[in-house]
Amino acid sequence: MNKKNLICFLLLIVVIGVYYNYQKGDDVVSKSTQNISDKPNYQSDEMLTNIYDLSGELIYKIESSNIRHFDDSDNTEFDLPNFTFYDQVHLAAWHIKAKKAILTSDKLLYLYHDVQLDNLTKEAQLKQVKTDNAVIDLTSQLVTSKDPVIVNGVGFYSTGIGLAGDLHAKTANILENVKTYYNTEAK
Template sequence: MNKRKSIPYIALLIAFLFWLYITPEDEVIIQPEHHPSYIADDVLSNHYDLVGFNDYRVFADKMTSYPDSDVTLFESPKVLVYIKDKNTDAVTIWQLTSKKGALNEKNKLSLSEKVLIKNLTEDQLVQTMATEQATVMLDSKEITSQLQVLWTGPQMQQQGVGMWASMITEEMTLNSNIEAVYLNETK
């Protein structure tokens, strides 16, 4: 190959090397160590048990999921828990609301700020439970709190510090500083 034919190839090679030298490298976006995998607004999530019964539903204004730590955060969550009686097939519905919520390990729901737990089917002595913090085990349907709790029903009002309640067996206990008012009114 003579000099005249090789000049365009050499010029092209020089231009290519010059272009590589002046082209800025793409910036690599470095995510913070603990970043969410997704953020969603106006969320509705359904959970079903092994036989297809709708165990619970979660509604929230905003949901942020952190899979590396197995935590999902909620803003203004509303959770509907469905309890099916195995003998009668009757369904009791509980509604849990708060300002903030966190779901850990797929079963432990921590609610905080203005927590209100309400029996929507109105078939129990305790119709509402109010506190500032509660933990709900969604698999065993148990509710606990270490703070001041107020229970109300059609003919009673109780308050105390700390509680445990089972939505399945309908058992409930207050731990300490219990005050109760019972009304003898008939419905």
């Protein structure tokens, strides 16, 4: 082999080596991009957020031990969330807690494990709703659940399966297997 052919051969090997190395780099980038979508874009511990309407009035307050937001799904996850909802006259109306919650881009709040809704209005007949999982539409403030439900009120409590509630109207309807127990004694 002459010197010219040897240089061309070595140059060809270098070009092939660079090409394969470049291809491996693309694989690493695509694999790291896939892993990034599983990770939150931002997260925070011990978070407190106030949400206001366009006129500057408080609509609800969120407290959470940990929050994670994912840009790819536009979902926000909460650990040990506490939500306080305010009514039309800007008074605290409901306190809602769960072990976990997910807020979606279409303003649906999915609550998981030991969900409890406490009515903060003193004169209300409906005082508390407990279930394992629930969904709240933050726009309409309608609450639904397919799980067993316990509703506590002034002088009664009811149990059953499924829930259709309205936080604005301060109502909760159990959908199936309803059993209501009345207590004539004041609590």
